[in-house]
Amino acid sequence: MHYDFNHEKRMSTSPNLTSFLINKTFINRNLMALKITEECINCGACEPECPNHAIYEGGIEWSVADGTTVTGSYVLLDGSVVDASARLTPLSSDTYYIVPNKCTECQGFHEEPQCSSVCPVDCCVLDPEHQEVIDALIARKEALHA
Ligand code: SF4
Numbered sequence: 767m768h769y770d771f772n773h774e775k776r777m778s779t780s781p782n783l784t785s786f787l788i789n790k791t792f793i794n795r796n797l798m799a800l801k802i803t804e805e806c807i808n809c810g811a812c813e814p815e816c817p818n819h820a821i822y823e824g825g826i827e828w829s830v831a832d833g834t835t836v837t838g839s840y841v842l843l844d845g846s847v848v849d850a851s852a853r854l855t856p857l858s859s860d861t862y863y864i865v866p867n868k869c870t871e872c873q874g875f876h877e878e879p880q881c882s883s884v885c886p887v888d889c890c891v892l893d894p895e896h897q898e899v900i901d902a903l904i905a906r907k908e909a910l911h912a
């Protein structure tokens with residue numbers, strides 16, 4: 767079961783209370799990058815919504831530079847260094863996929879993950895294997911859009 771990002775919205779009709787509950791929810795839960803499960807129907811709706819261009823069609827190579835301002839060398843989460851414009855191995859060949867190195871949970875852009883908001887089959891879910899902290903997500907957003 768994935769985290770229901772819209773639950774708190776549905777539970778309140780007060781804009782101020784809604785905003786408070788959303789922020790409280792984000793503070794109280796663990797932060798983490800999102801992933802796309804094999805339930806993906808390859809509709810493509812999520813890809814253009816990502817502010818970091820972290821979403822790719824299955825089989826398509828990704829790069830740090832796509833949709834960002836990064837040039838030159840870039841340090842990935844595993845400590846390896848890549849050229850930002852290098853085309854890197856797809857993380858999935860069958861379905862759309864999310865690059866954890868570029869996902870910021872939409873921090874700095876939107877109040878909730880946009881991919882999860884638009885996915886018709888709710889297969890954009892939190893990825894427990896990529897736990898994050900808010901400072902790291904904000905720093906990643908700043909690094910990707912300097
Ligand atoms: S949560 Fe936001 S930044 Fe991460 S993949 Fe989804 S749309 Fe992109």
Ligand code: SF4
Binds near residue numbers: 811886888
């Ligand atoms: S919106 Fe959902 S079903 Fe459509 S491509 Fe993205 S993850 Fe797959």
